[in-house]
Amino acid sequence: MDNKQIAEILEEIGTLLELKGENPFKCRAYHNASRVVAALTTELKVLIESGEIKKVKGIGEGLTEKLKELITTGKLKYYEELKNSLPSGLLDMLRIPGLGPKRIKVLYDKLNITSIEKLKEAAEKKQLEKLEGFGEKIEVNILKGIEQLKKHADKFLYPVAKESADKIISELKNLKSVIQIELAGSLRRKKEIIGDIDILVSAKDATKIMDAFVKHPDVAEVAAKGETKLSVILKNGIHCDLRVVSEAEFPFALAYFTGSKEHNVEMRSLSKKFGLSLNEYGFSELGAEETRGKAKQKIKCKTESEIYKTLGLEFVLPELRENFGELEAAANNKLPNLIEEKDIRGTFHCHTKYSDGFNTLAEMAEASQKLGWEYLGIAEHSKSAAYAGGLDESKVKHQLKEIDDLNKSYKNFRILKGIEVDILPDGSLDFSDKILELFDFVICAIHTKFNMPEKDMTKRIIKGMKNKYVTMLAHPTGRLLLEREPYPVNMLEIIKAASDFGKVVEINAHPLRLDLDWRLCKFAKETGVKIAINPDAHNINSLTDVFYGVGIARKGWLEKSDVINTGTLKEITKYLNIN
DNA sequence: GCCGTTTTCGGCCCGACTGTTTTCAGTCG
Secondary structure (H helix, E strand, O other): OOOOHHHHHHHHHHHHHHHHHHOHHHHHHHHHHHHHHHHOOOOOOHHHHHHHHHHHHOOOOHHHHHHHHHHHHHOHHHHHHHOOOOHHHHHHOOOOOOOOOHHHHHHHHHOOOHHHHHHHHHOOOOOOOHHHOOOOOHHHHHHHHHHHHHHHOOOEHHHHHHHHHHHHHHHHHOOOOEEEEEHHHHHHOOOEOOOOEEEEEEEOOOOHHHHHHHHHOOEEEEEEEEEOOOEEEEEOOEEEEEEEEEOHHHHHHHHHHHHHHHHOOOOOOOHHHHOOOEEEOOOEOOHHHHHOOOOOEEOOOOOOOHHHHHOOOOOOOHHHHOOOOOHHHHOOOOOOEEEEHHOOOEEEEOOOOOOOOOOHHHHHHHHHHOOOOOOEEEEEOOOOOHHOOOEEHHHHHHHHHHHHHHOOOOOOEEEEEEEEEEEEEOOOOOOOHHOOOOOOEEEEEEEOOOOOHHHHHHHHHHHHHHHOOOOOOOOOOOOOOOOOOOOOOHHHHHHHHHHOOOOOOEEEEOOOOOEOHHHHHHHHHOOOOOOEOOOOOOOHHHHHHHHHHHHEEEEEOHHHHEEEEOOOOOHHHOOOOOO
């Protein structure tokens, strides 16, 4: 049982305890432990055997015992009993907006409602409104929530949400009463999957802004409206929160609403050590209840930077605010100098008409030069990937000849000859070494038989990666965000193998994929594995998808030197050992 | 269930909004 699976069990225990009405702090302890385990870069088994687990914050004696049982027997009695004591449908019901553990418990205890279907029936029969603490509106909202859940996934891809948010912000910006306007929340932190859009505004008159936003053409309906907060659902199904604060409050509110929640909790804990209480309006003196809330600010800050400075910290970029060690690093002036979009000088893993792309080699090269890039790596599918127009040996040679011819016409630019070769189920590659040696670089990837057991899949990838001609691993996690579960693979083993073999691992920056996961980037960096950020572009417009990958790289603490395609053409040719 | 430079007990981040109530509980972020 790996750390990820254990983290999922801990998370579920926390939720089940909430449904049982257990001590909320105990519930939180489990949720917190889940996060801690998910972020570990060493197998829990190793930590427990060596006793190192004692040093891990958030896992105490009680949890260590349970984890031991889980690791040695593969089961946890406490978890099994807890699961058996509640119908599994209760967990599903938590996904309905407005329904939390308390209300679900009441529904279960009083009406024996055990699933979303039963809940819908009961609500339609108006049985809920008779319950204490429930009413007509809650009943209607539950029905709406169920509808909502069915109609839209409750998560959205970063690019989709970003485009939507940018449009709204650019229009609200023009309102006279707006002083400052910024994107906040997980979008500002560049998470690859977004729950909702948070927009923060500072203005003298909140009403005007909110009224204008309600009338925005992209708004489908208003979910909630107060004095400072407006919550709407956009026509594309994304929830969007608009908050209006005063100019003095803006930096505090921006920090607060940017999150993450876990980062904020740490910030507030840290504030306490300075005798301060931090909230979305400012710093107030600790203990003085009457100065809390919207009361006077004890220390004024004009920017987020000043907030961090007050707590003795370097400014922490939004991407890093995940309580992933950034506050400790900020306290010790050890924050990374993150890679930027402008550092990218080219990319690998792009397709053309030769396989399943939509543009010619010349068109892709021209578009790359327009972006200011010095090289473009082409990597078509190999022959087994027939569905994607995979190239056979003769087509390969034809393409390589065309690249040679084109390259003669360029100055300070080069098309790099690559291939995205399939790793077959037995771990062998789709081309012989004789063909592979013709390329400047070789990317290996999985495209078939995704349902292999994790152990076999991991072995398959490692075997493929070991080939001496392989330069990098593509589609490391194989995930298609929101559309398909990633294929089962032990990423820690893969990254260790990449380190052993000196291979590069790709961040596939196609918006549907955006893998590698940013947590793994951090691990890769610590392991000494180089990363390439590749757009997996199939046409000239999607070359810029590479910048979504930069977002992931930044979240994973990668610096310019960690990413190979920040290198100049000269450095890349040297790296690839080509003339 | 975790944690401790006020440490083995007594805290554990905090406020807005909604809908239920008539002062508050639940949910959310």
